[in-house]
Amino acid sequence: MTNPPDVIRAAYAELIVTDLAAARWFYVDVLGLVVTAEETDALYLRAFEEYLHHSLVLRKGKTPALARLGYRVRDPRELDVAEKYYTELGVPVRRADPGATLGIGAAVRIQDPIGFPIEFFYDATHTERFTQHYHLQPANAISRLDHFNVTVPDVRSAYTYYTNLGFGASETIEDDEDNLYAAWLYRKSTVHDIALTGGDGPRLHHIAFSSHERTQVLHTCDMLGALRAENHIERGPGRHGVSNAFYLYLRDPDGHRIEIYTTDYYTGDPDNPTIRWDVHDNRRRSFWGHEVVPSWYAEASTVLDLDGNPVPISSPERRESLVSVGADGFGTALEGADEKGFKLGHQA
Amino acid sequence: MTNPPDVIRAAYAELIVTDLAAARWFYVDVLGLVVTAEETDALYLRAFEEYLHHSLVLRKGKTPALARLGYRVRDPRELDVAEKYYTELGVPVRRADPGATLGIGAAVRIQDPIGFPIEFFYDATHTERFTQHYHLQPANAISRLDHFNVTVPDVRSAYTYYTNLGFGASETIEDDEDNLYAAWLYRKSTVHDIALTGGDGPRLHHIAFSSHERTQVLHTCDMLGALRAENHIERGPGRHGVSNAFYLYLRDPDGHRIEIYTTDYYTGDPDNPTIRWDVHDNRRRSFWGHEVVPSWYAEASTVLDLDGNPVPISSPERRESLVSVGADGFGTALEGADEKGFKLGHQA
Amino acid sequence: MTNPPDVIRAAYAELIVTDLAAARWFYVDVLGLVVTAEETDALYLRAFEEYLHHSLVLRKGKTPALARLGYRVRDPRELDVAEKYYTELGVPVRRADPGATLGIGAAVRIQDPIGFPIEFFYDATHTERFTQHYHLQPANAISRLDHFNVTVPDVRSAYTYYTNLGFGASETIEDDEDNLYAAWLYRKSTVHDIALTGGDGPRLHHIAFSSHERTQVLHTCDMLGALRAENHIERGPGRHGVSNAFYLYLRDPDGHRIEIYTTDYYTGDPDNPTIRWDVHDNRRRSFWGHEVVPSWYAEASTVLDLDGNPVPISSPERRESLVSVGADGFGTALEGADEKGFKLGHQA
């Protein structure tokens, strides 16, 4: 079998938005992303510590959707590796010329086995890193793109696909019968580049950006309240059990979900322990025991295939949202956790 | 009419708890309050910047209840003023000898016209202020008691009682028909010493302590998650619309509600504007639009009379929780707010 | 003897600046103060939680100076009290008509016995409080004016003047021979409205503004570094021993010193203990033991009399900067502190 391409990290997403001005308000005016380039029908944005051309493309279209998730590979030669690897896997594979996406060099685009439109690239236009441009940084400054989170009906098979691609598993949500409800997978030395969330899919659950400190996350909430736009806050802020990160989930004007995320942990050693969470431990998604709002489990963005058509949706056999909530409508605390072998920080 | 006593501020509360060891775990081990004194059936606690003997007394009893709210007056002579004032009001009034409560000097105890057991005192034992004892301060260090919040069936009459007592009104929740759902009233130059929350009462809604910064509030959540005691978190953390403070509501092992509160604003000028919030503005209680959990509106602590018997409860005519939630079960955003004359920061 | 006027708090300062554009850059672009009004030769600024017209006036002039310190009194009738009080004290007293300073009502202006141009007023134009205008607040948002700090050759007599005026003493720096090197005095329930610093005077040492949290103070440093204007940072950030506040000292383009200050403590009870610091305890001015930079002790702003002429300067007998530094040029740690009766938090 051919080696998989050597992926460095989650690098950019391209979202289809229906109202570019509304999207600009949300991503630029509220979230403070930096505009690298602007076209009639597209915005190319980056965060303050990024030096590649963009980590987010907003492109005007008729229906909100995910057009592409971009992974950066270690070397231009990895494009050939990717082409060969995915051709052998039997999924659609296309070469994209430099500039097919503004600021991105030669690329290989595929529809991956779990249904997502993925681009691999190495070359990209460099821009100035605004790390120390504090005079331009708002109180909710975002540092960089951190990860993607996708909804899939079969987490186990998606997990296998990604670990074959060379991703490590930092954390999972499981049950005693070996069902896998969610998984966090990484290439760079953070908790994840991609998370797999069980549910109707393939769909994009969210894109996450990192800030340095928690008060920066809180300020986004305060801004949205001040602007009477607090309805863009879907869930949080709070502390994740999984990843230990401090989080906030927003919905953009088209309903795309954006997470602001901070202070997860280092995973760069080869023996980094995988942490398994019991699906019944109500601290797994909110370490403070807060109920997950129903929309967070139910709603996600349509994904497009390489021709720009919506990818059909399948449903999972089991849903975490049903398994983890008792008859009273509340999450269940984990009784006798230590005896069952699942616990906080249980390391496989 | 006699002058009312010159109250400085909310000074201490005495709670009846059923399990003193459990209460000690919550208030000392988790919240980090300092133990000034300990008796077989009582704990006397203070926060890190307080120099009076205590701001919280936990006393063992058979049923959880509020035994007393203590206000400090400006001078020992104000006790005579208080005795005369409340005698004229026709409510129960008793003198308490120095030491009737450990650490507290001579006092006047009354059952106030809205049903609460109140103590006025000036003299109290001084202790060391631990403001700069940073080696003893946990990551969630609490600075001082900030305010009381009580549930009353008739907010308007309670408001009149307190403004007659010389309290200023910083903020209110109202509707267009002049119904008053809640009010925040102060003597010291913060947003409140006492808040009035409409509901079945008289009951104690909560006692609030101040920390300096938001990360200290967040750490309490993290600790409770770490201890698998996240069920003690009832609501928040979040930002209040009213008061602008960052908040967290906890329930102690007996169900008493404790708020951790930070960064409200200065109210010490005589013309400090009263801010009126429309009961339909869903940012009034959570500036980020979060729904208030039902228990927060429904549950509160029994209050005792001067003989230690529970005070009977009455119900309000209107409930904020019903008025502010639409048929869909969600709070209503404030449409046309500017036109209606209610808005963020509307100053009477 | 006539009663002194009932002062509420330090309310505003008027500074003479030589380049209004440069001053605007510093106070508006960098520090983020809100412009209430602008005239050809003056700027009227306030912080985000202030509702009076201004807390700082910048007026163009030929030489940098302090033109006026404004105290707010409790009631318009206190102006008569002030006029009588200062007339009896035998210092220059003048009535100012409403609008003599834009936004300020009727006032009494005096040159106080220690040489400073002071204005007492009650009436002032109200503006909108931007407390919750988070969309306008930079990462270094300032909440309100906190205090003035003045340099005087004879701290003891200035202390007597201010305590006669009804100010409480929160903290002092002293030695064993009863010399008083500095004092912190308050009317509002914070550590101070005015601080007295021994040195050549009368001069204005600094004006201090409050922020809510320490990260807001740090951001001002980061901004100044980003703008290559780090030379405006004179001292700090750090933690004061006195007041326990987190501090930063800046110099504006004319050399006026501005402090950004956060999280001191409540002083509103009548028996608030005065904390005495030994002049040899090197934690008194920096709790972390950092040396005070020489300019901080030596430099200050000229003050003007009621006719706009510079007030002559006298020198003190003893200088804290000399007393507290040993022959090696370093501050001395406090040996045997507990035995000498001076210590952290020693309460008189």
Added chain:
Amino acid sequence: MTNPPDVIRAAYAELIVTDLAAARWFYVDVLGLVVTAEETDALYLRAFEEYLHHSLVLRKGKTPALARLGYRVRDPRELDVAEKYYTELGVPVRRADPGATLGIGAAVRIQDPIGFPIEFFYDATHTERFTQHYHLQPANAISRLDHFNVTVPDVRSAYTYYTNLGFGASETIEDDEDNLYAAWLYRKSTVHDIALTGGDGPRLHHIAFSSHERTQVLHTCDMLGALRAENHIERGPGRHGVSNAFYLYLRDPDGHRIEIYTTDYYTGDPDNPTIRWDVHDNRRRSFWGHEVVPSWYAEASTVLDLDGNPVPISSPERRESLVSVGADGFGTALEGADEKGFKLGHQA
């Protein structure tokens, strides 16, 4: 030429301390490091997010010194690679049996070409990661070891040695004549695993630990002030120009320098730009323009060879501390920086 061993990251340091109780006070009681194991003459410590046995060993000895810097390699087979590589380089190389250092498996120890005692290892005992043990975490909790900083007389040759070993260069301090005063080099995707500081060497300049947020760094200062141990604070807190991290330098009871460090940036992409700082830009070491204290340039810890004997010291030709400070004793601002081609964020 043989390939160099594949280093993952800076993993642990072993320091010789003269008083183990004093060292325990500093590292455990003040800094809050977790004790994994304790022997009569040694302490094995780790930070809250570390799962290997230790990141710091304190071993009792007669003279303070650095005994060893440990790098973790990607695989046990890299030990053979290391042995071969350093044997070819002609430096002392020894095999260490598992357990030669408690908790560490088989290792290769060398004295590297620039004079430091280095250990390469892969196997190590796993312990519990205390990432979410918030109930045990103090307000100044440390997450993990971040980097080493060593003083060398010839930065250029040390730079060549480390880049040959496969380290990337994130930032440098240079002048127009191509002199290299300092360099920051990394394997893991942070700004550095090792920094090279020009000066008398080989000596250990400092070991740095990471915290998540700046307030955690500040709390260490507050604790040291509270404990009257503020003399352990040598420099900072402040913001570095290089690395952009927020820093604090402490000296332990033996004079070893410890940095607490937070929020640098991601360097994991192969084309991560190297940032070159002009030695005359006074923001390079303090972004806020603060002077570096003389001891920080002059003092460092003796390093031992593989037999435990002190390694002789050489001096550099040029010293950054002399080059960057003008005749007036102050650092020089960078005039005409943009024209000279050096500037903030200048990317090679």
